[in-house]
Amino acid sequence: MASDKPRLTRLTAIITQLQSKRMVTARDIAEKHQVSIRTVYRDIRTLESSGIPIISEEGKGYSIMEGYKLPPVMFTEEETQALITAELLLLKNKDQSLAQHYQSALTKIKANLKISHQTKTEFLADRIQIRDNPTEEKTSDYLIQLQSAIADFEIVKIIYLSLDNFRSERKVEPFAVYTTQGNWILVAFCQQKNDFRAFRLDRIQSLLLTGKKFTPHSLTLNEYLENCRKKWATTPDTRLSPAATTFAPNQNHNHVQNVKIEPFKIIGIAIRTTNENGQAAQDIAQLWGKFMGEQILAKIPNKVDNTIYSLYTDYEGDHNKPYTTIIGCVVETLEAIPTGMIGKSIAGGNYVKTTTRGNLNEGIVVKQWTKIWEMDLDRAYVADFEVFGEKAQNLEDAEIEFLVGIK
Structure with a gap:
C-alpha cells in the first residue's frame, strides 16, 4: 500500500x-x-x-459537474504558513479594500484549520516582520471594486487628479490592474480619449460603478503591454539618406546616419546645467554617480528594458546655453513617477545617429560631443540623447550611440 x-x-x-x-x-x-x-x-x-x-x-x-462538491481538503502546515505570510504582505499594501477583504477571507480559512495549525500560525505571525510601508499607509480603497468591474465588463465613472494636479471626469472601461513601486495602477479604455490609459489608484478622487456594460476588448494584457513597448520604444534604425562620411580617418565610430525616432517617454533623475566653463562635465558626472550609487535603474517603474538613456532637453538656446540632463530609462507610462525623479515625453522626429567606441574613463563621451558640435547640422535643440545598451557594459571597450535632433 x-x-x-x-x-x-x-x-x-x-x-x-x-x-x-x-x-x-x-x-x-x-x-x-x-x-x-x-x-x-x-x-x-x-x-x-x-x-x-x-x-x-x-x-x-x-x-x-456543476453542483457536485466534495468536503474541503485540509491545508498542509506549509500551505498554512504561506497564507499567514501572504496576509502580512498584503496588509502592507496601500489599497484598503484588498487588505480588508483578504483578511476577512483568511479569517474564514483559519476557522477550519486544525488546532495545532492555528497555534503555530499565531506563533509564526509574531515572528515575521514586513518592513515595506512601515506606517501601513493606505492611499486608495478601490482595487476590489475595480476587479469586479473588470470581471463584469462594467463601465466606471471616475474623477481623476493627474500627477500635474489636473482634475478630470472620465468614463472608463476597466481592463487590468498591476502594482509597481507600492502603487496600484488601473489600465482602462478611456471613452473620452478613445484609447487606453493608465490611472494610479491613489489619484482617483471618487469612483462610481455605473451598472452599464461594455463590449469586452479582444486583446490580452500581454498584447496590450507589447503594444506599449512598440509604441514608446525607439524604432529600428531606418536610413533615410545615404550615409555621410566619418568624422576623421581611423576613428572608432560608425557612419553618420539619418534616422526617424518615434515618440517615447522617459523617467529618471535630472539636473539643470550648462556647457559654459566646463560646468556640465562636473554636473553630469555627479548625476551619473547618483544614478549608479543609489541604484536608480532598479527603482524606475514600467521600464521597457534596462537600456540607459542620457537625455538633453529644455534648451534655452544652442549647446552653449543652459539645458536639462536626464539619466533614466524609456518607460511605458508616466503615471507612476517615484519621488525625486522626473518624467518626460519626447515627441521624436528626425535625428542624426553616430556611435563611438572606447574607454568610458577616458572621456570618450565628451570627445564625441565636441565633434558633434563642430558638425554642420541643422539642429532642432529639442531633445538629444545617448544610448547605453548592452555594448556599453564593458567600461574599457564601450560602444555608445549618440542621437542628435535635427529640423
Missing part, C-alpha cells in the same frame, strides 16, 4: 485542481504533478470509476 500513497495523494490533488477552475486541461494537470499525459488519462478514468462526475470536453479539458 505504501507504493500507492503518492498516487492517492495525486488523485486527491487533481480533484482539488478540478474544483478550483471551470476547465482544466490534461496538460495543466500533467505539468502541475509532473506526470505524463497518458498518466493523466489513467488518473481521470480512475476518478470517474470511483463515482466522481467528471465532464470531458474534447479539445478543451475537464471539469466537475
Whole structure:
C-alpha cells in the first residue's frame, strides 16, 4: 500500500485542481504533478470509476459537474504558513479594500484549520516582520471594486487628479490592474480619449460603478503591454539618406546616419546645467554617480528594458546655453513617477545617429560631443540623447550611440 500513497495523494490533488477552475486541461494537470499525459488519462478514468462526475470536453479539458462538491481538503502546515505570510504582505499594501477583504477571507480559512495549525500560525505571525510601508499607509480603497468591474465588463465613472494636479471626469472601461513601486495602477479604455490609459489608484478622487456594460476588448494584457513597448520604444534604425562620411580617418565610430525616432517617454533623475566653463562635465558626472550609487535603474517603474538613456532637453538656446540632463530609462507610462525623479515625453522626429567606441574613463563621451558640435547640422535643440545598451557594459571597450535632433 505504501507504493500507492503518492498516487492517492495525486488523485486527491487533481480533484482539488478540478474544483478550483471551470476547465482544466490534461496538460495543466500533467505539468502541475509532473506526470505524463497518458498518466493523466489513467488518473481521470480512475476518478470517474470511483463515482466522481467528471465532464470531458474534447479539445478543451475537464471539469466537475456543476453542483457536485466534495468536503474541503485540509491545508498542509506549509500551505498554512504561506497564507499567514501572504496576509502580512498584503496588509502592507496601500489599497484598503484588498487588505480588508483578504483578511476577512483568511479569517474564514483559519476557522477550519486544525488546532495545532492555528497555534503555530499565531506563533509564526509574531515572528515575521514586513518592513515595506512601515506606517501601513493606505492611499486608495478601490482595487476590489475595480476587479469586479473588470470581471463584469462594467463601465466606471471616475474623477481623476493627474500627477500635474489636473482634475478630470472620465468614463472608463476597466481592463487590468498591476502594482509597481507600492502603487496600484488601473489600465482602462478611456471613452473620452478613445484609447487606453493608465490611472494610479491613489489619484482617483471618487469612483462610481455605473451598472452599464461594455463590449469586452479582444486583446490580452500581454498584447496590450507589447503594444506599449512598440509604441514608446525607439524604432529600428531606418536610413533615410545615404550615409555621410566619418568624422576623421581611423576613428572608432560608425557612419553618420539619418534616422526617424518615434515618440517615447522617459523617467529618471535630472539636473539643470550648462556647457559654459566646463560646468556640465562636473554636473553630469555627479548625476551619473547618483544614478549608479543609489541604484536608480532598479527603482524606475514600467521600464521597457534596462537600456540607459542620457537625455538633453529644455534648451534655452544652442549647446552653449543652459539645458536639462536626464539619466533614466524609456518607460511605458508616466503615471507612476517615484519621488525625486522626473518624467518626460519626447515627441521624436528626425535625428542624426553616430556611435563611438572606447574607454568610458577616458572621456570618450565628451570627445564625441565636441565633434558633434563642430558638425554642420541643422539642429532642432529639442531633445538629444545617448544610448547605453548592452555594448556599453564593458567600461574599457564601450560602444555608445549618440542621437542628435535635427529640423
